[in-house]
Amino acid sequence: MQLNINGESRTSHADASTPLLWVLRDELNLTGTKFGCGVAACGACTVHVDGQAVRSCVMPAAAVAHQQITTIESLGSLEKPHPLQAAWIAEQVPQCGYCQSGMLMAAAALLNNNPHPSDAEIDAAMTNLCRCGTYQRVRAAIHLAASVMGHAAKKTGGAA
Amino acid sequence: MKRRTWLLSALGATGALVVGWGVLPARSRLGSPELMLKTEGDVALNGWIKIAADGAVVLAMPRSEMGQGIHTALAMLVAEELDMPLERVRLEQAGPDSIYGNVAMLVASLPFHPLDSEGEHKSVKIKMGEWLVGKIARELGINATGGSSTIADLWDPLRMAAATARASLVQAAAAAWTVPASEITVANGVMQHASGKTAHYGQMVAAASGSTPSGIQTKARQNWKLIGQATPRTDIPSKVTGQATFGLDVRLPGMLFAAVQMCPMLGGTAASMDTTAALALKGVSKVVPLDAWGGGTAGLAVVGQTTWHARQGVQAVKVQWQAPATGTLDSQRIQAHLLKALNTESGFTFHEQGVTTQAEKAAATRIDALYQAPYLAHATMEPMNCTAQVKDGRVEIWVPTQVPQLARDMAAKVAKVDPNQVTVHVTQLGGGFGRRLEVDFVGQAVQVAMACEGAPVQLSWSREEDMGHDFYRPMHLAKFQASLDEQGTVTSLRIKSAGDAISPRWMARAVPMLSGPIDMPDKTTAEGLFDLPYGFASQHMSHVATKSGVPVGFWRSVGHSHNAFFSESFIDELAAATKQDPLAFRLNWLKDAPRYAAVLKLATSKAGWGTPRPTGRAQGLALHESFGSIVAQVAEVSVDNGQIRVHRVVCAIDCGTVVNPDTVAQQVESSVIYGLSAALFGQINIVGGVVQQSNFPSYPLVTLSQAPQVETHIVPSTRHPAGVGEPAVPPIAPAVANALFALTGKRQRALPLVV
Numbered sequence: 038m039q040l041n042i043n044g045e046s047r048t049s050h051a052d053a054s055t056p057l058l059w060v061l062r063d064e065l066n067l068t069g070t071k072f073g074c075g076v077a078a079c080g081a082c083t084v085h086v087d088g089q090a091v092r093s094c095v096m097p098a099a100a101v102a103h104q105q106i107t108t109i110e111s112l113g114s115l116e117k118p119h120p121l122q123a124a125w126i127a128e129q130v131p132q133c134g135y136c137q138s139g140m141l142m143a144a145a146a147l148l149n150n151n152p153h154p155s156d157a158e159i160d161a162a163m164t165n166l167c168r169c170g171t172y173q174r175v176r177a178a179i180h181l182a183a184s185v186m187g188h189a190a191k192k193t194g195g196a197a
Numbered sequence: 198m199k200r201r202t203w204l205l206s207a208l209g210a211t212g213a214l215v216v217g218w219g220v221l222p223a224r225s226r227l228g229s230p231e232l233m234l235k236t237e238g239d240v241a242l243n244g245w246i247k248i249a250a251d252g253a254v255v256l257a258m259p260r261s262e263m264g265q266g267i268h269t270a271l272a273m274l275v276a277e278e279l280d281m282p283l284e285r286v287r288l289e290q291a292g293p294d295s296i297y298g299n300v301a302m303l304v305a306s307l308p309f310h311p312l313d314s315e316g317e318h319k320s321v322k323i324k325m326g327e328w329l330v331g332k333i334a335r336e337l338g339i340n341a342t343g344g345s346s347t348i349a350d351l352w353d354p355l356r357m358a359a360a361t362a363r364a365s366l367v368q369a370a371a372a373a374w375t376v377p378a379s380e381i382t383v384a385n386g387v388m389q390h391a392s393g394k395t396a397h398y399g400q401m402v403a404a405a406s407g408s409t410p411s412g413i414q415t416k417a418r419q420n421w422k423l424i425g426q427a428t429p430r431t432d433i434p435s436k437v438t439g440q441a442t443f444g445l446d447v448r449l450p451g452m453l454f455a456a457v458q459m460c461p462m463l464g465g466t467a468a469s470m471d472t473t474a475a476l477a478l479k480g481v482s483k484v485v486p487l488d489a490w491g492g493g494t495a496g497l498a499v500v501g502q503t504t505w506h507a508r509q510g511v512q513a514v515k516v517q518w519q520a521p522a523t524g525t526l527d528s529q530r531i532q533a534h535l536l537k538a539l540n541t542e543s544g545f546t547f548h549e550q551g552v553t554t555q556a557e558k559a560a561a562t563r564i565d566a567l568y569q570a571p572y573l574a575h576a577t578m579e580p581m582n583c584t585a586q587v588k589d590g591r592v593e594i595w596v597p598t599q600v601p602q603l604a605r606d607m608a609a610k611v612a613k614v615d616p617n618q619v620t621v622h623v624t625q626l627g628g629g630f631g632r633r634l635e636v637d638f639v640g641q642a643v644q645v646a647m648a649c650e651g652a653p654v655q656l657s658w659s660r661e662e663d664m665g666h667d668f669y670r671p672m673h674l675a676k677f678q679a680s681l682d683e684q685g686t687v688t689s690l691r692i693k694s695a696g697d698a699i700s701p702r703w704m705a706r707a708v709p710m711l712s713g714p715i716d717m718p719d720k721t722t723a724e725g726l727f728d729l730p731y732g733f734a735s736q737h738m739s740h741v742a743t744k745s746g747v748p749v750g751f752w753r754s755v756g757h758s759h760n761a762f763f764s765e766s767f768i769d770e771l772a773a774a775t776k777q778d779p780l781a782f783r784l785n786w787l788k789d790a791p792r793y794a795a796v797l798k799l800a801t802s803k804a805g806w807g808t809p810r811p812t813g814r815a816q817g818l819a820l821h822e823s824f825g826s827i828v829a830q831v832a833e834v835s836v837d838n839g840q841i842r843v844h845r846v847v848c849a850i851d852c853g854t855v856v857n858p859d860t861v862a863q864q865v866e867s868s869v870i871y872g873l874s875a876a877l878f879g880q881i882n883i884v885g886g887v888v889q890q891s892n893f894p895s896y897p898l899v900t901l902s903q904a905p906q907v908e909t910h911i912v913p914s915t916r917h918p919a920g921v922g923e924p925a926v927p928p929i930a931p932a933v934a935n936a937l938f939a940l941t942g943k944r945q946r947a948l949p950l951v952v
Contacts, residue, residue, distance in 0.1 A: 051503070051505070052479070055503075055505050056505065059503050059504055059505035062445075062504070063454060063502075063503035063504050063505065064503060066448050068439070068442075068445070068446035068448065069438070069439020069440070070439070071443075071445070071578075071579070071627070072445065072504070072580070072657075073578050073579075073580075073660065074660045074892055074893050075659060075660055075661075075892075076660070076892055076893075076894070078892060078893040078894055079578070079893055081578060108439070109438065109439035110438075110439055112438075112439075113438070114438060115434050115438060118437070118438075122437040122438065125433070125437045126429070126433055126434060126437060129429060129430060129433060129859055129863065130433075130437075131264075131432075131433050131436040131437065132264030132265070132266070132863060132867055133262075133263050133264030133577075133578065133579075133625070133626060133627050133628045133629075134264065134432070134433075134435075134436030134441050134443075134625065134627070135443055135577075135578040135579045135627030135628060136578050137436050137437060138439045141437060159901070160901060160902035161902070163901045163902075164900060164901070164902075165901070166578070166893060166898050166900065167578070167870075167901075168576060168577060168578045168628050168630075168871070168898065169264045169578075169628065169867045169870075169871075170866060170867040170868075170869065170870025170871055170873075170899070170904065171863075171866070171867070172870065172899075172900075172901040172904035173866060173904060173906055173907060174863075174866070175901060176901065
């Protein structure tokens with residue numbers, strides 16, 4: 038099957054029922070997306086499908102074959118970080134770091150839908166598990182990124 | 198056996214030992230340049246430091262990064278002594294030499310009361326014990342990341358190695374420029390002299406090579422530029438881009454993937470298996486029966502093209518599982534057995550002062566309580582895994598581990614090769630918390646790789662296997678008895694606890710040649726009970742070591758994690774029974790423990806202890822020492838629809854000299870959440886030998902919406918650095934339980950807490 042991943046068309050030989058996670062990790066070597074539980078309970082495997090956060094460990098690859106899949110590998114780079122990645126560094130969020138790809142992808146989907154989430158909205162959207170307990174820094178970094186993106190949007194909004 | 202008798206026999210104490218004891222000199226772990234990897238263009242100056250041609254520094258890194266920020270903190274020590282920018286210190290995995298072994302962790306296993314080391318002068322008994330265990334640890338050279346010990350252990354040796362390297366580089370420059378070394382200054386890794394001469398380290402390293410000047414002093418505290426400054430962690434950028442390589446992210450040409458299933462009954466085996474259906478599946482190549490390695494349980498592995506193929510294969514194997522010959526385990530039965538042991542056996546006395554029996558006879562009032570804590574799983578976010586390749590008589594493994602040499606030894610044992618034929622690559626660890634002090638999964642990976650004709654194989658566990666085959670925090674029960682006189686003054690405290698000892702079992706798995714009886718006295722059973730700071734005149738603390746048969750292991754903060762819940766809850770009971778404020782009661786009994794009192798005062802003043810709280814909320818406090826650090830926490834709690842809600846946790850910590858204060862704050866925040874998951878939800882039950890919890894829905898963790906705001910306040914200190922990764926775990930359960938008592942009047946004596 039053909040999958041559109043990070044803006045490229047990629048070929049997968051996996052069975053249609055194979056969860057997207059394993060196609061990404063084991064077939065295409067996109068290992069930034071993590072396995073944590075296999076039952077959509079922890080969110081370590083979160084990717085975007087057409088801009089929405091999806092837990093890829095329970096999503097059959099074939100079900101998203103005609104949609105835009107985005108993984109942590111294309112969220113941003115060290116040279117050109119996504120505002121959330123910059124905020125994550127500013128707030129020193131990650132500890133072991135294993136859940137952070139999923140956290141960032143969930144946060145990015147949240148800000149796509151809601152550029153200025155309240156604490157309650159962050160609570161509702163960010164259900165990813167972190168065993169290192171980085172939650173309060175995750176919350177602070179989302180607010181920081183929202184504020185930075187808001188300022189940037191104002192500037193470009195003024196010009197447009 | 199009395200404590201003193203045991204100590205003396207453990208120390209093998211003779212008069213001869215008294216000669217020459219003292220702190221092991223930091224220079225004894227300098228190591229020779231040959232210990233470092235030979236890399237093009239780099240020159241090693243000792244066992245820790247290489248200088249690159251461009252003047253950058255390469256540090257031999259023996260400790261594992263599992264989120265505790267240690268790769269940054271150790272690099273900071275080196276950058277400080279060499280006056281280098283932190284970003285110019287590169288890391289290289291250290292080899293297996295004994296200079297990289299962890300001495301501090303073993304020394305900390307001695308059952309000395311922390312108050313006996315508070316003053317300026319330690320007793321001869323303590324010095325002798327530390328010296329002897331230090332010598333043994335130095336000989337053993339076990340490289341382990343655990344026990345919150347990395348900075349405590351490497352603080353002197355690593356700074357000395359960097360300072361020695363710096364001195365030889367400066368001397369080389371002085372000789373080249375024919376100026377006195379004392380006139381050369383260093384900034385940003387560049388040496389300069391008033392005459393205008395400058396050189397970076399790379400330009401002088403050839404001349405410096407081979408010289409190891411002696412009489413070197415590390416930098417004076419007042420000259421530190423980096424140590425003590427909140428410093429961004431060097432591992433974080435790769436962790437926000439998905440580029441950090443965890444064990445599961447290792448990818449090698451021609452790599453296969455293996456999934457496992459162990460016998461669901463702990464300690465059981467496969468009586469028979471039918472692999473026909475599994476082998477008929479597309480992408481499945483092999484089924485390999487697995488032995489029980491490293492104290493784990495036997496089972497099977499399926500090899501496939503991807504993890505998913507392998508897991509489908511595992512599902513398709515039809516297995517007849519067989520219970521262990523010793524019978525199946527049952528946590529309820531174990532609990533009953535522990536209670537019986539508590540009531541019928543005297544156990545080993547870890548601490549005794551005054552005459553407790555006399556105080557008990559004379560008591561006007563007695564207060565008794567029974568506390569209990571369940572088995573717990575570690576639940577690291579990255580499940581257990583190891584990648585192995587066995588080829589041409591050599592073994593190569595890629596593994597997230599806290600114990601690289603033990604992983605190497607396990608690989609050698611399984612492959613029946615000399616340990617020298619094993620190469621270990623330590624990856625980033627997706628959490629450790631003590632689970633990765635075990636190497637059961639390494640044995641499995643090598644066994645599977647041996648069946649795969651030289652191909653590398655990544656063996657990984659599902660979450661269900663990870664939860665069902667952990668080395669659990671052991672269940673413990675503790676009985677408290679306090680005596681009060683007519684005035685309501687506490688005259689004695691007697692504590693007896695029961696549960697499995699971890700250290701002797703771990704030693705038997707890890708270093709069998711050094712192992713003793715599994716019910717031998719083990720500090721981890723009694724820590725947090727025998728070492729209380731409160732000055733009650735008579736105290737007696739003993740522990741009954743049981744043999745439940747459940748695989749037990751070190752769980753973040755180990756015995757402290759449950760014992761602090763027991764002891765700090767009971768102290769709160771005593772405050773309530775004597776109608777005193779919990780803070781005032783504690784301070785009254787901390788007159789000989791000023792450092793503890795200071796930490797408690799800091800936390801309570803920052804938390805606004807004693808000031809009115811919003812309606813429906815109450816505060817609780819707890820104070821606990823572990824891993825050399827003292828932590829006080831004040832938790833503010835409410836109960837909402839039967840759910841315990843923790844709003845805010847104010848922490849004060851005295852962890853000695855601080856290297857990176859932001860890391861301290863991170864670790865305190867992390868510890869509070871880790872401990873809170875256990876306090877509110879954590880429970881592993883075993884029925885018919887099978888662990889009943891299987892994944893996060895049945896073993897919940899605190900989520901973002903349930904996470905309290907955590908504030909960290911550090912007590913300024915010039916003492917030797919102490920632990921940071923664990924000491925804030927133990928106080929959170931009693932702080933929350935004590936707040937619930939203040940709120941509801943109901944005393945919680947079992948974990949997890951239930952309202």
